[in-house]
């Protein structure tokens with residue numbers, strides 16, 4: 001009985017979240033497609049041809065998985081951060097708070113919305129990349145599971161950001177000062193083997209390295225990092241961020257005075 | 258069965274505002290209950306705690322016997338809330354808002370649609386169902402909040418100033434709607450600044466001021482407490498009243514007189530005495546709502562209590 005009630009609540013929240021980003025597709029789906037097409041043209045085609053090989057593949061082949069991942073990361077994050085913040089800002093989060101919805105359902109519902117947008121953008125960017133390069137698939141299970149874990153992780157990150165945010169500016173601070181640098185230094189554009197050993201080790205504290213490399217492995221079959229470590233670390237982060245988000249909502253941080 | 262039982266409720270907001278200072282309140286199932294009080298008295302805070310939008314500092318709240326500390330989800334299912342401030346998603350349509358709210362209560366989509374239609378029709382919003390919520394008028398938004406609060410068939414409905422900014426005609430139709438709902442067995446608690454509204458609708462009443470209950474009784478008992486009433490009588494121009502035995506009175510101008518009438522006095526005697534003096538009474542009215550005077554009296558008493566001002 002209770003499971004059914006929770007299931008309906010989760011479905012409602014998830015569908016609402018998906019309807020939101022689809023309704024405003026010009027803001028949510030078009031920009032990543034344009035940005036990533038530019039990346040493909042400039043880095044892949046124009047500059048890439050001069051870079052030559054990277055990790056044994058043409059530069060274009062090498063960066064495509066990383067760029068897809070980058071789009072997944074930013075879109076999952078942005079979706080939940082802006083959706084949850086505006087729900088809080090307009091106070092319609094109260095609709096959820098007065099209802100008998102367990103807080104873990106709230107976290108799952110928003111995470112689901114973020115994953116859905118992340119995956120959708122990921123698929124669109126993948127399709128576009130096919131105009132530039134012959135995509136090969138080494139291991140589809142790795143690709144799918146890594147994309148899901150990554151978008152879960154960043155959806156949760158976006159949720160936590162929105163919980164703490166007190167203004168619309170606050171939801172762009174983390175993406176600008178944390179997410180963007182980590183992504184650019186996360187092995188999207190270069191193989192870690194190009195770095196001096198010291199910087200290789202420093203890079204290993206950047207979780208995005210693990211996602212990008214595992215994801216690239218799914219396509220190309222090469223990775224700078226062991227897959228086992230990658231999945232372990234990303235899953236661990238998902239569990240940690242989920243618990244943090246749940247604890248914050250349980251306490252009512254930013255939601256209940 | 259008690260629909261609502263609050264004991265020793267305290268709420269101190271961050272920053273130190275003590276909005277509720279040890280409040281006890283109990284509402285019977287099936288009651289139509291008014292929570293009255295001046296601005297800032299702590300009404301919305303109390304309602305916020307009941308509906309778990311505000312964390313309480315201390316005390317116990319039970320909704321139909323379910324403690325909000327230990328059986329929160331059951332307590333929430335009993336309750337429908339119409340908040341004081343509009344809190345819609347601006348970009349969602351009327352029907353979507355109601356259907357989604359039903360979904361959060363675990364109501365399957367088909368049933369949710371049926372109920373949304375039922376309540377939107379009853380509240381005269383069906384024609385607006387596809388309108389975005391931000392395009393509704395103030396009165397329509399109030400009604401939408403009522404529809405949204407009822408979609409899961411709550412046993413107790415709490416309305417925080419439901420008729421604020423609502424025109425007289427609409428207010429009356431809302432009253433009828435709420436009275437019908439109450440007849441069907443829904444316990445209703447409402448806050449209002451219109452005492453006439455409370456007098457008209459509610460059987461029991463609590464007056465809250467500065468975070469404490471200063472009066473909690475039936476509407477009948479409360480009205481009995483009113484010691485005297487002041488009537489305003491319109492007389493012909495240049496009337497000279499040469500005395501009214503047994504009544505205190507004041508001439509306001511040469512054709513208006515105010516007379517205080519004590520509880521057991523008959524007003525016939527005023528007319529008799531005036532007509533003896535050859536003065537016709539053209540019209541008569543209450544100086545102000547009797548309840549209003551009582552209310553002001555109670556709140557004033559509370560303010561004079563030591564320690565009440567903080």
Ligand SMILES: Nc1ncnc2c1ncn2[C@@H]1O[C@H](COP(=O)(O)OP(=O)(O)OP(=O)(O)O)[C@@H](O)[C@H]1O
Nearest residue numbers: 257270274276294295296297298299300301302303
């Ligand atoms: N979120 C908040 N943070 C801090 N103080 C608050 C908050 N909400 C209300 N207060 C304070 O608590 C007190 C009680 O406010 P409350 O909203 O409960 O009054 P009310 O009886 O509903 O008044 P009104 O009739 O004006 O709606 C006020 O002094 C108010 O300033």
Ligand SMILES: [Mg+2]
Nearest residue numbers: 300301341417
């Ligand atoms: Mg209020």
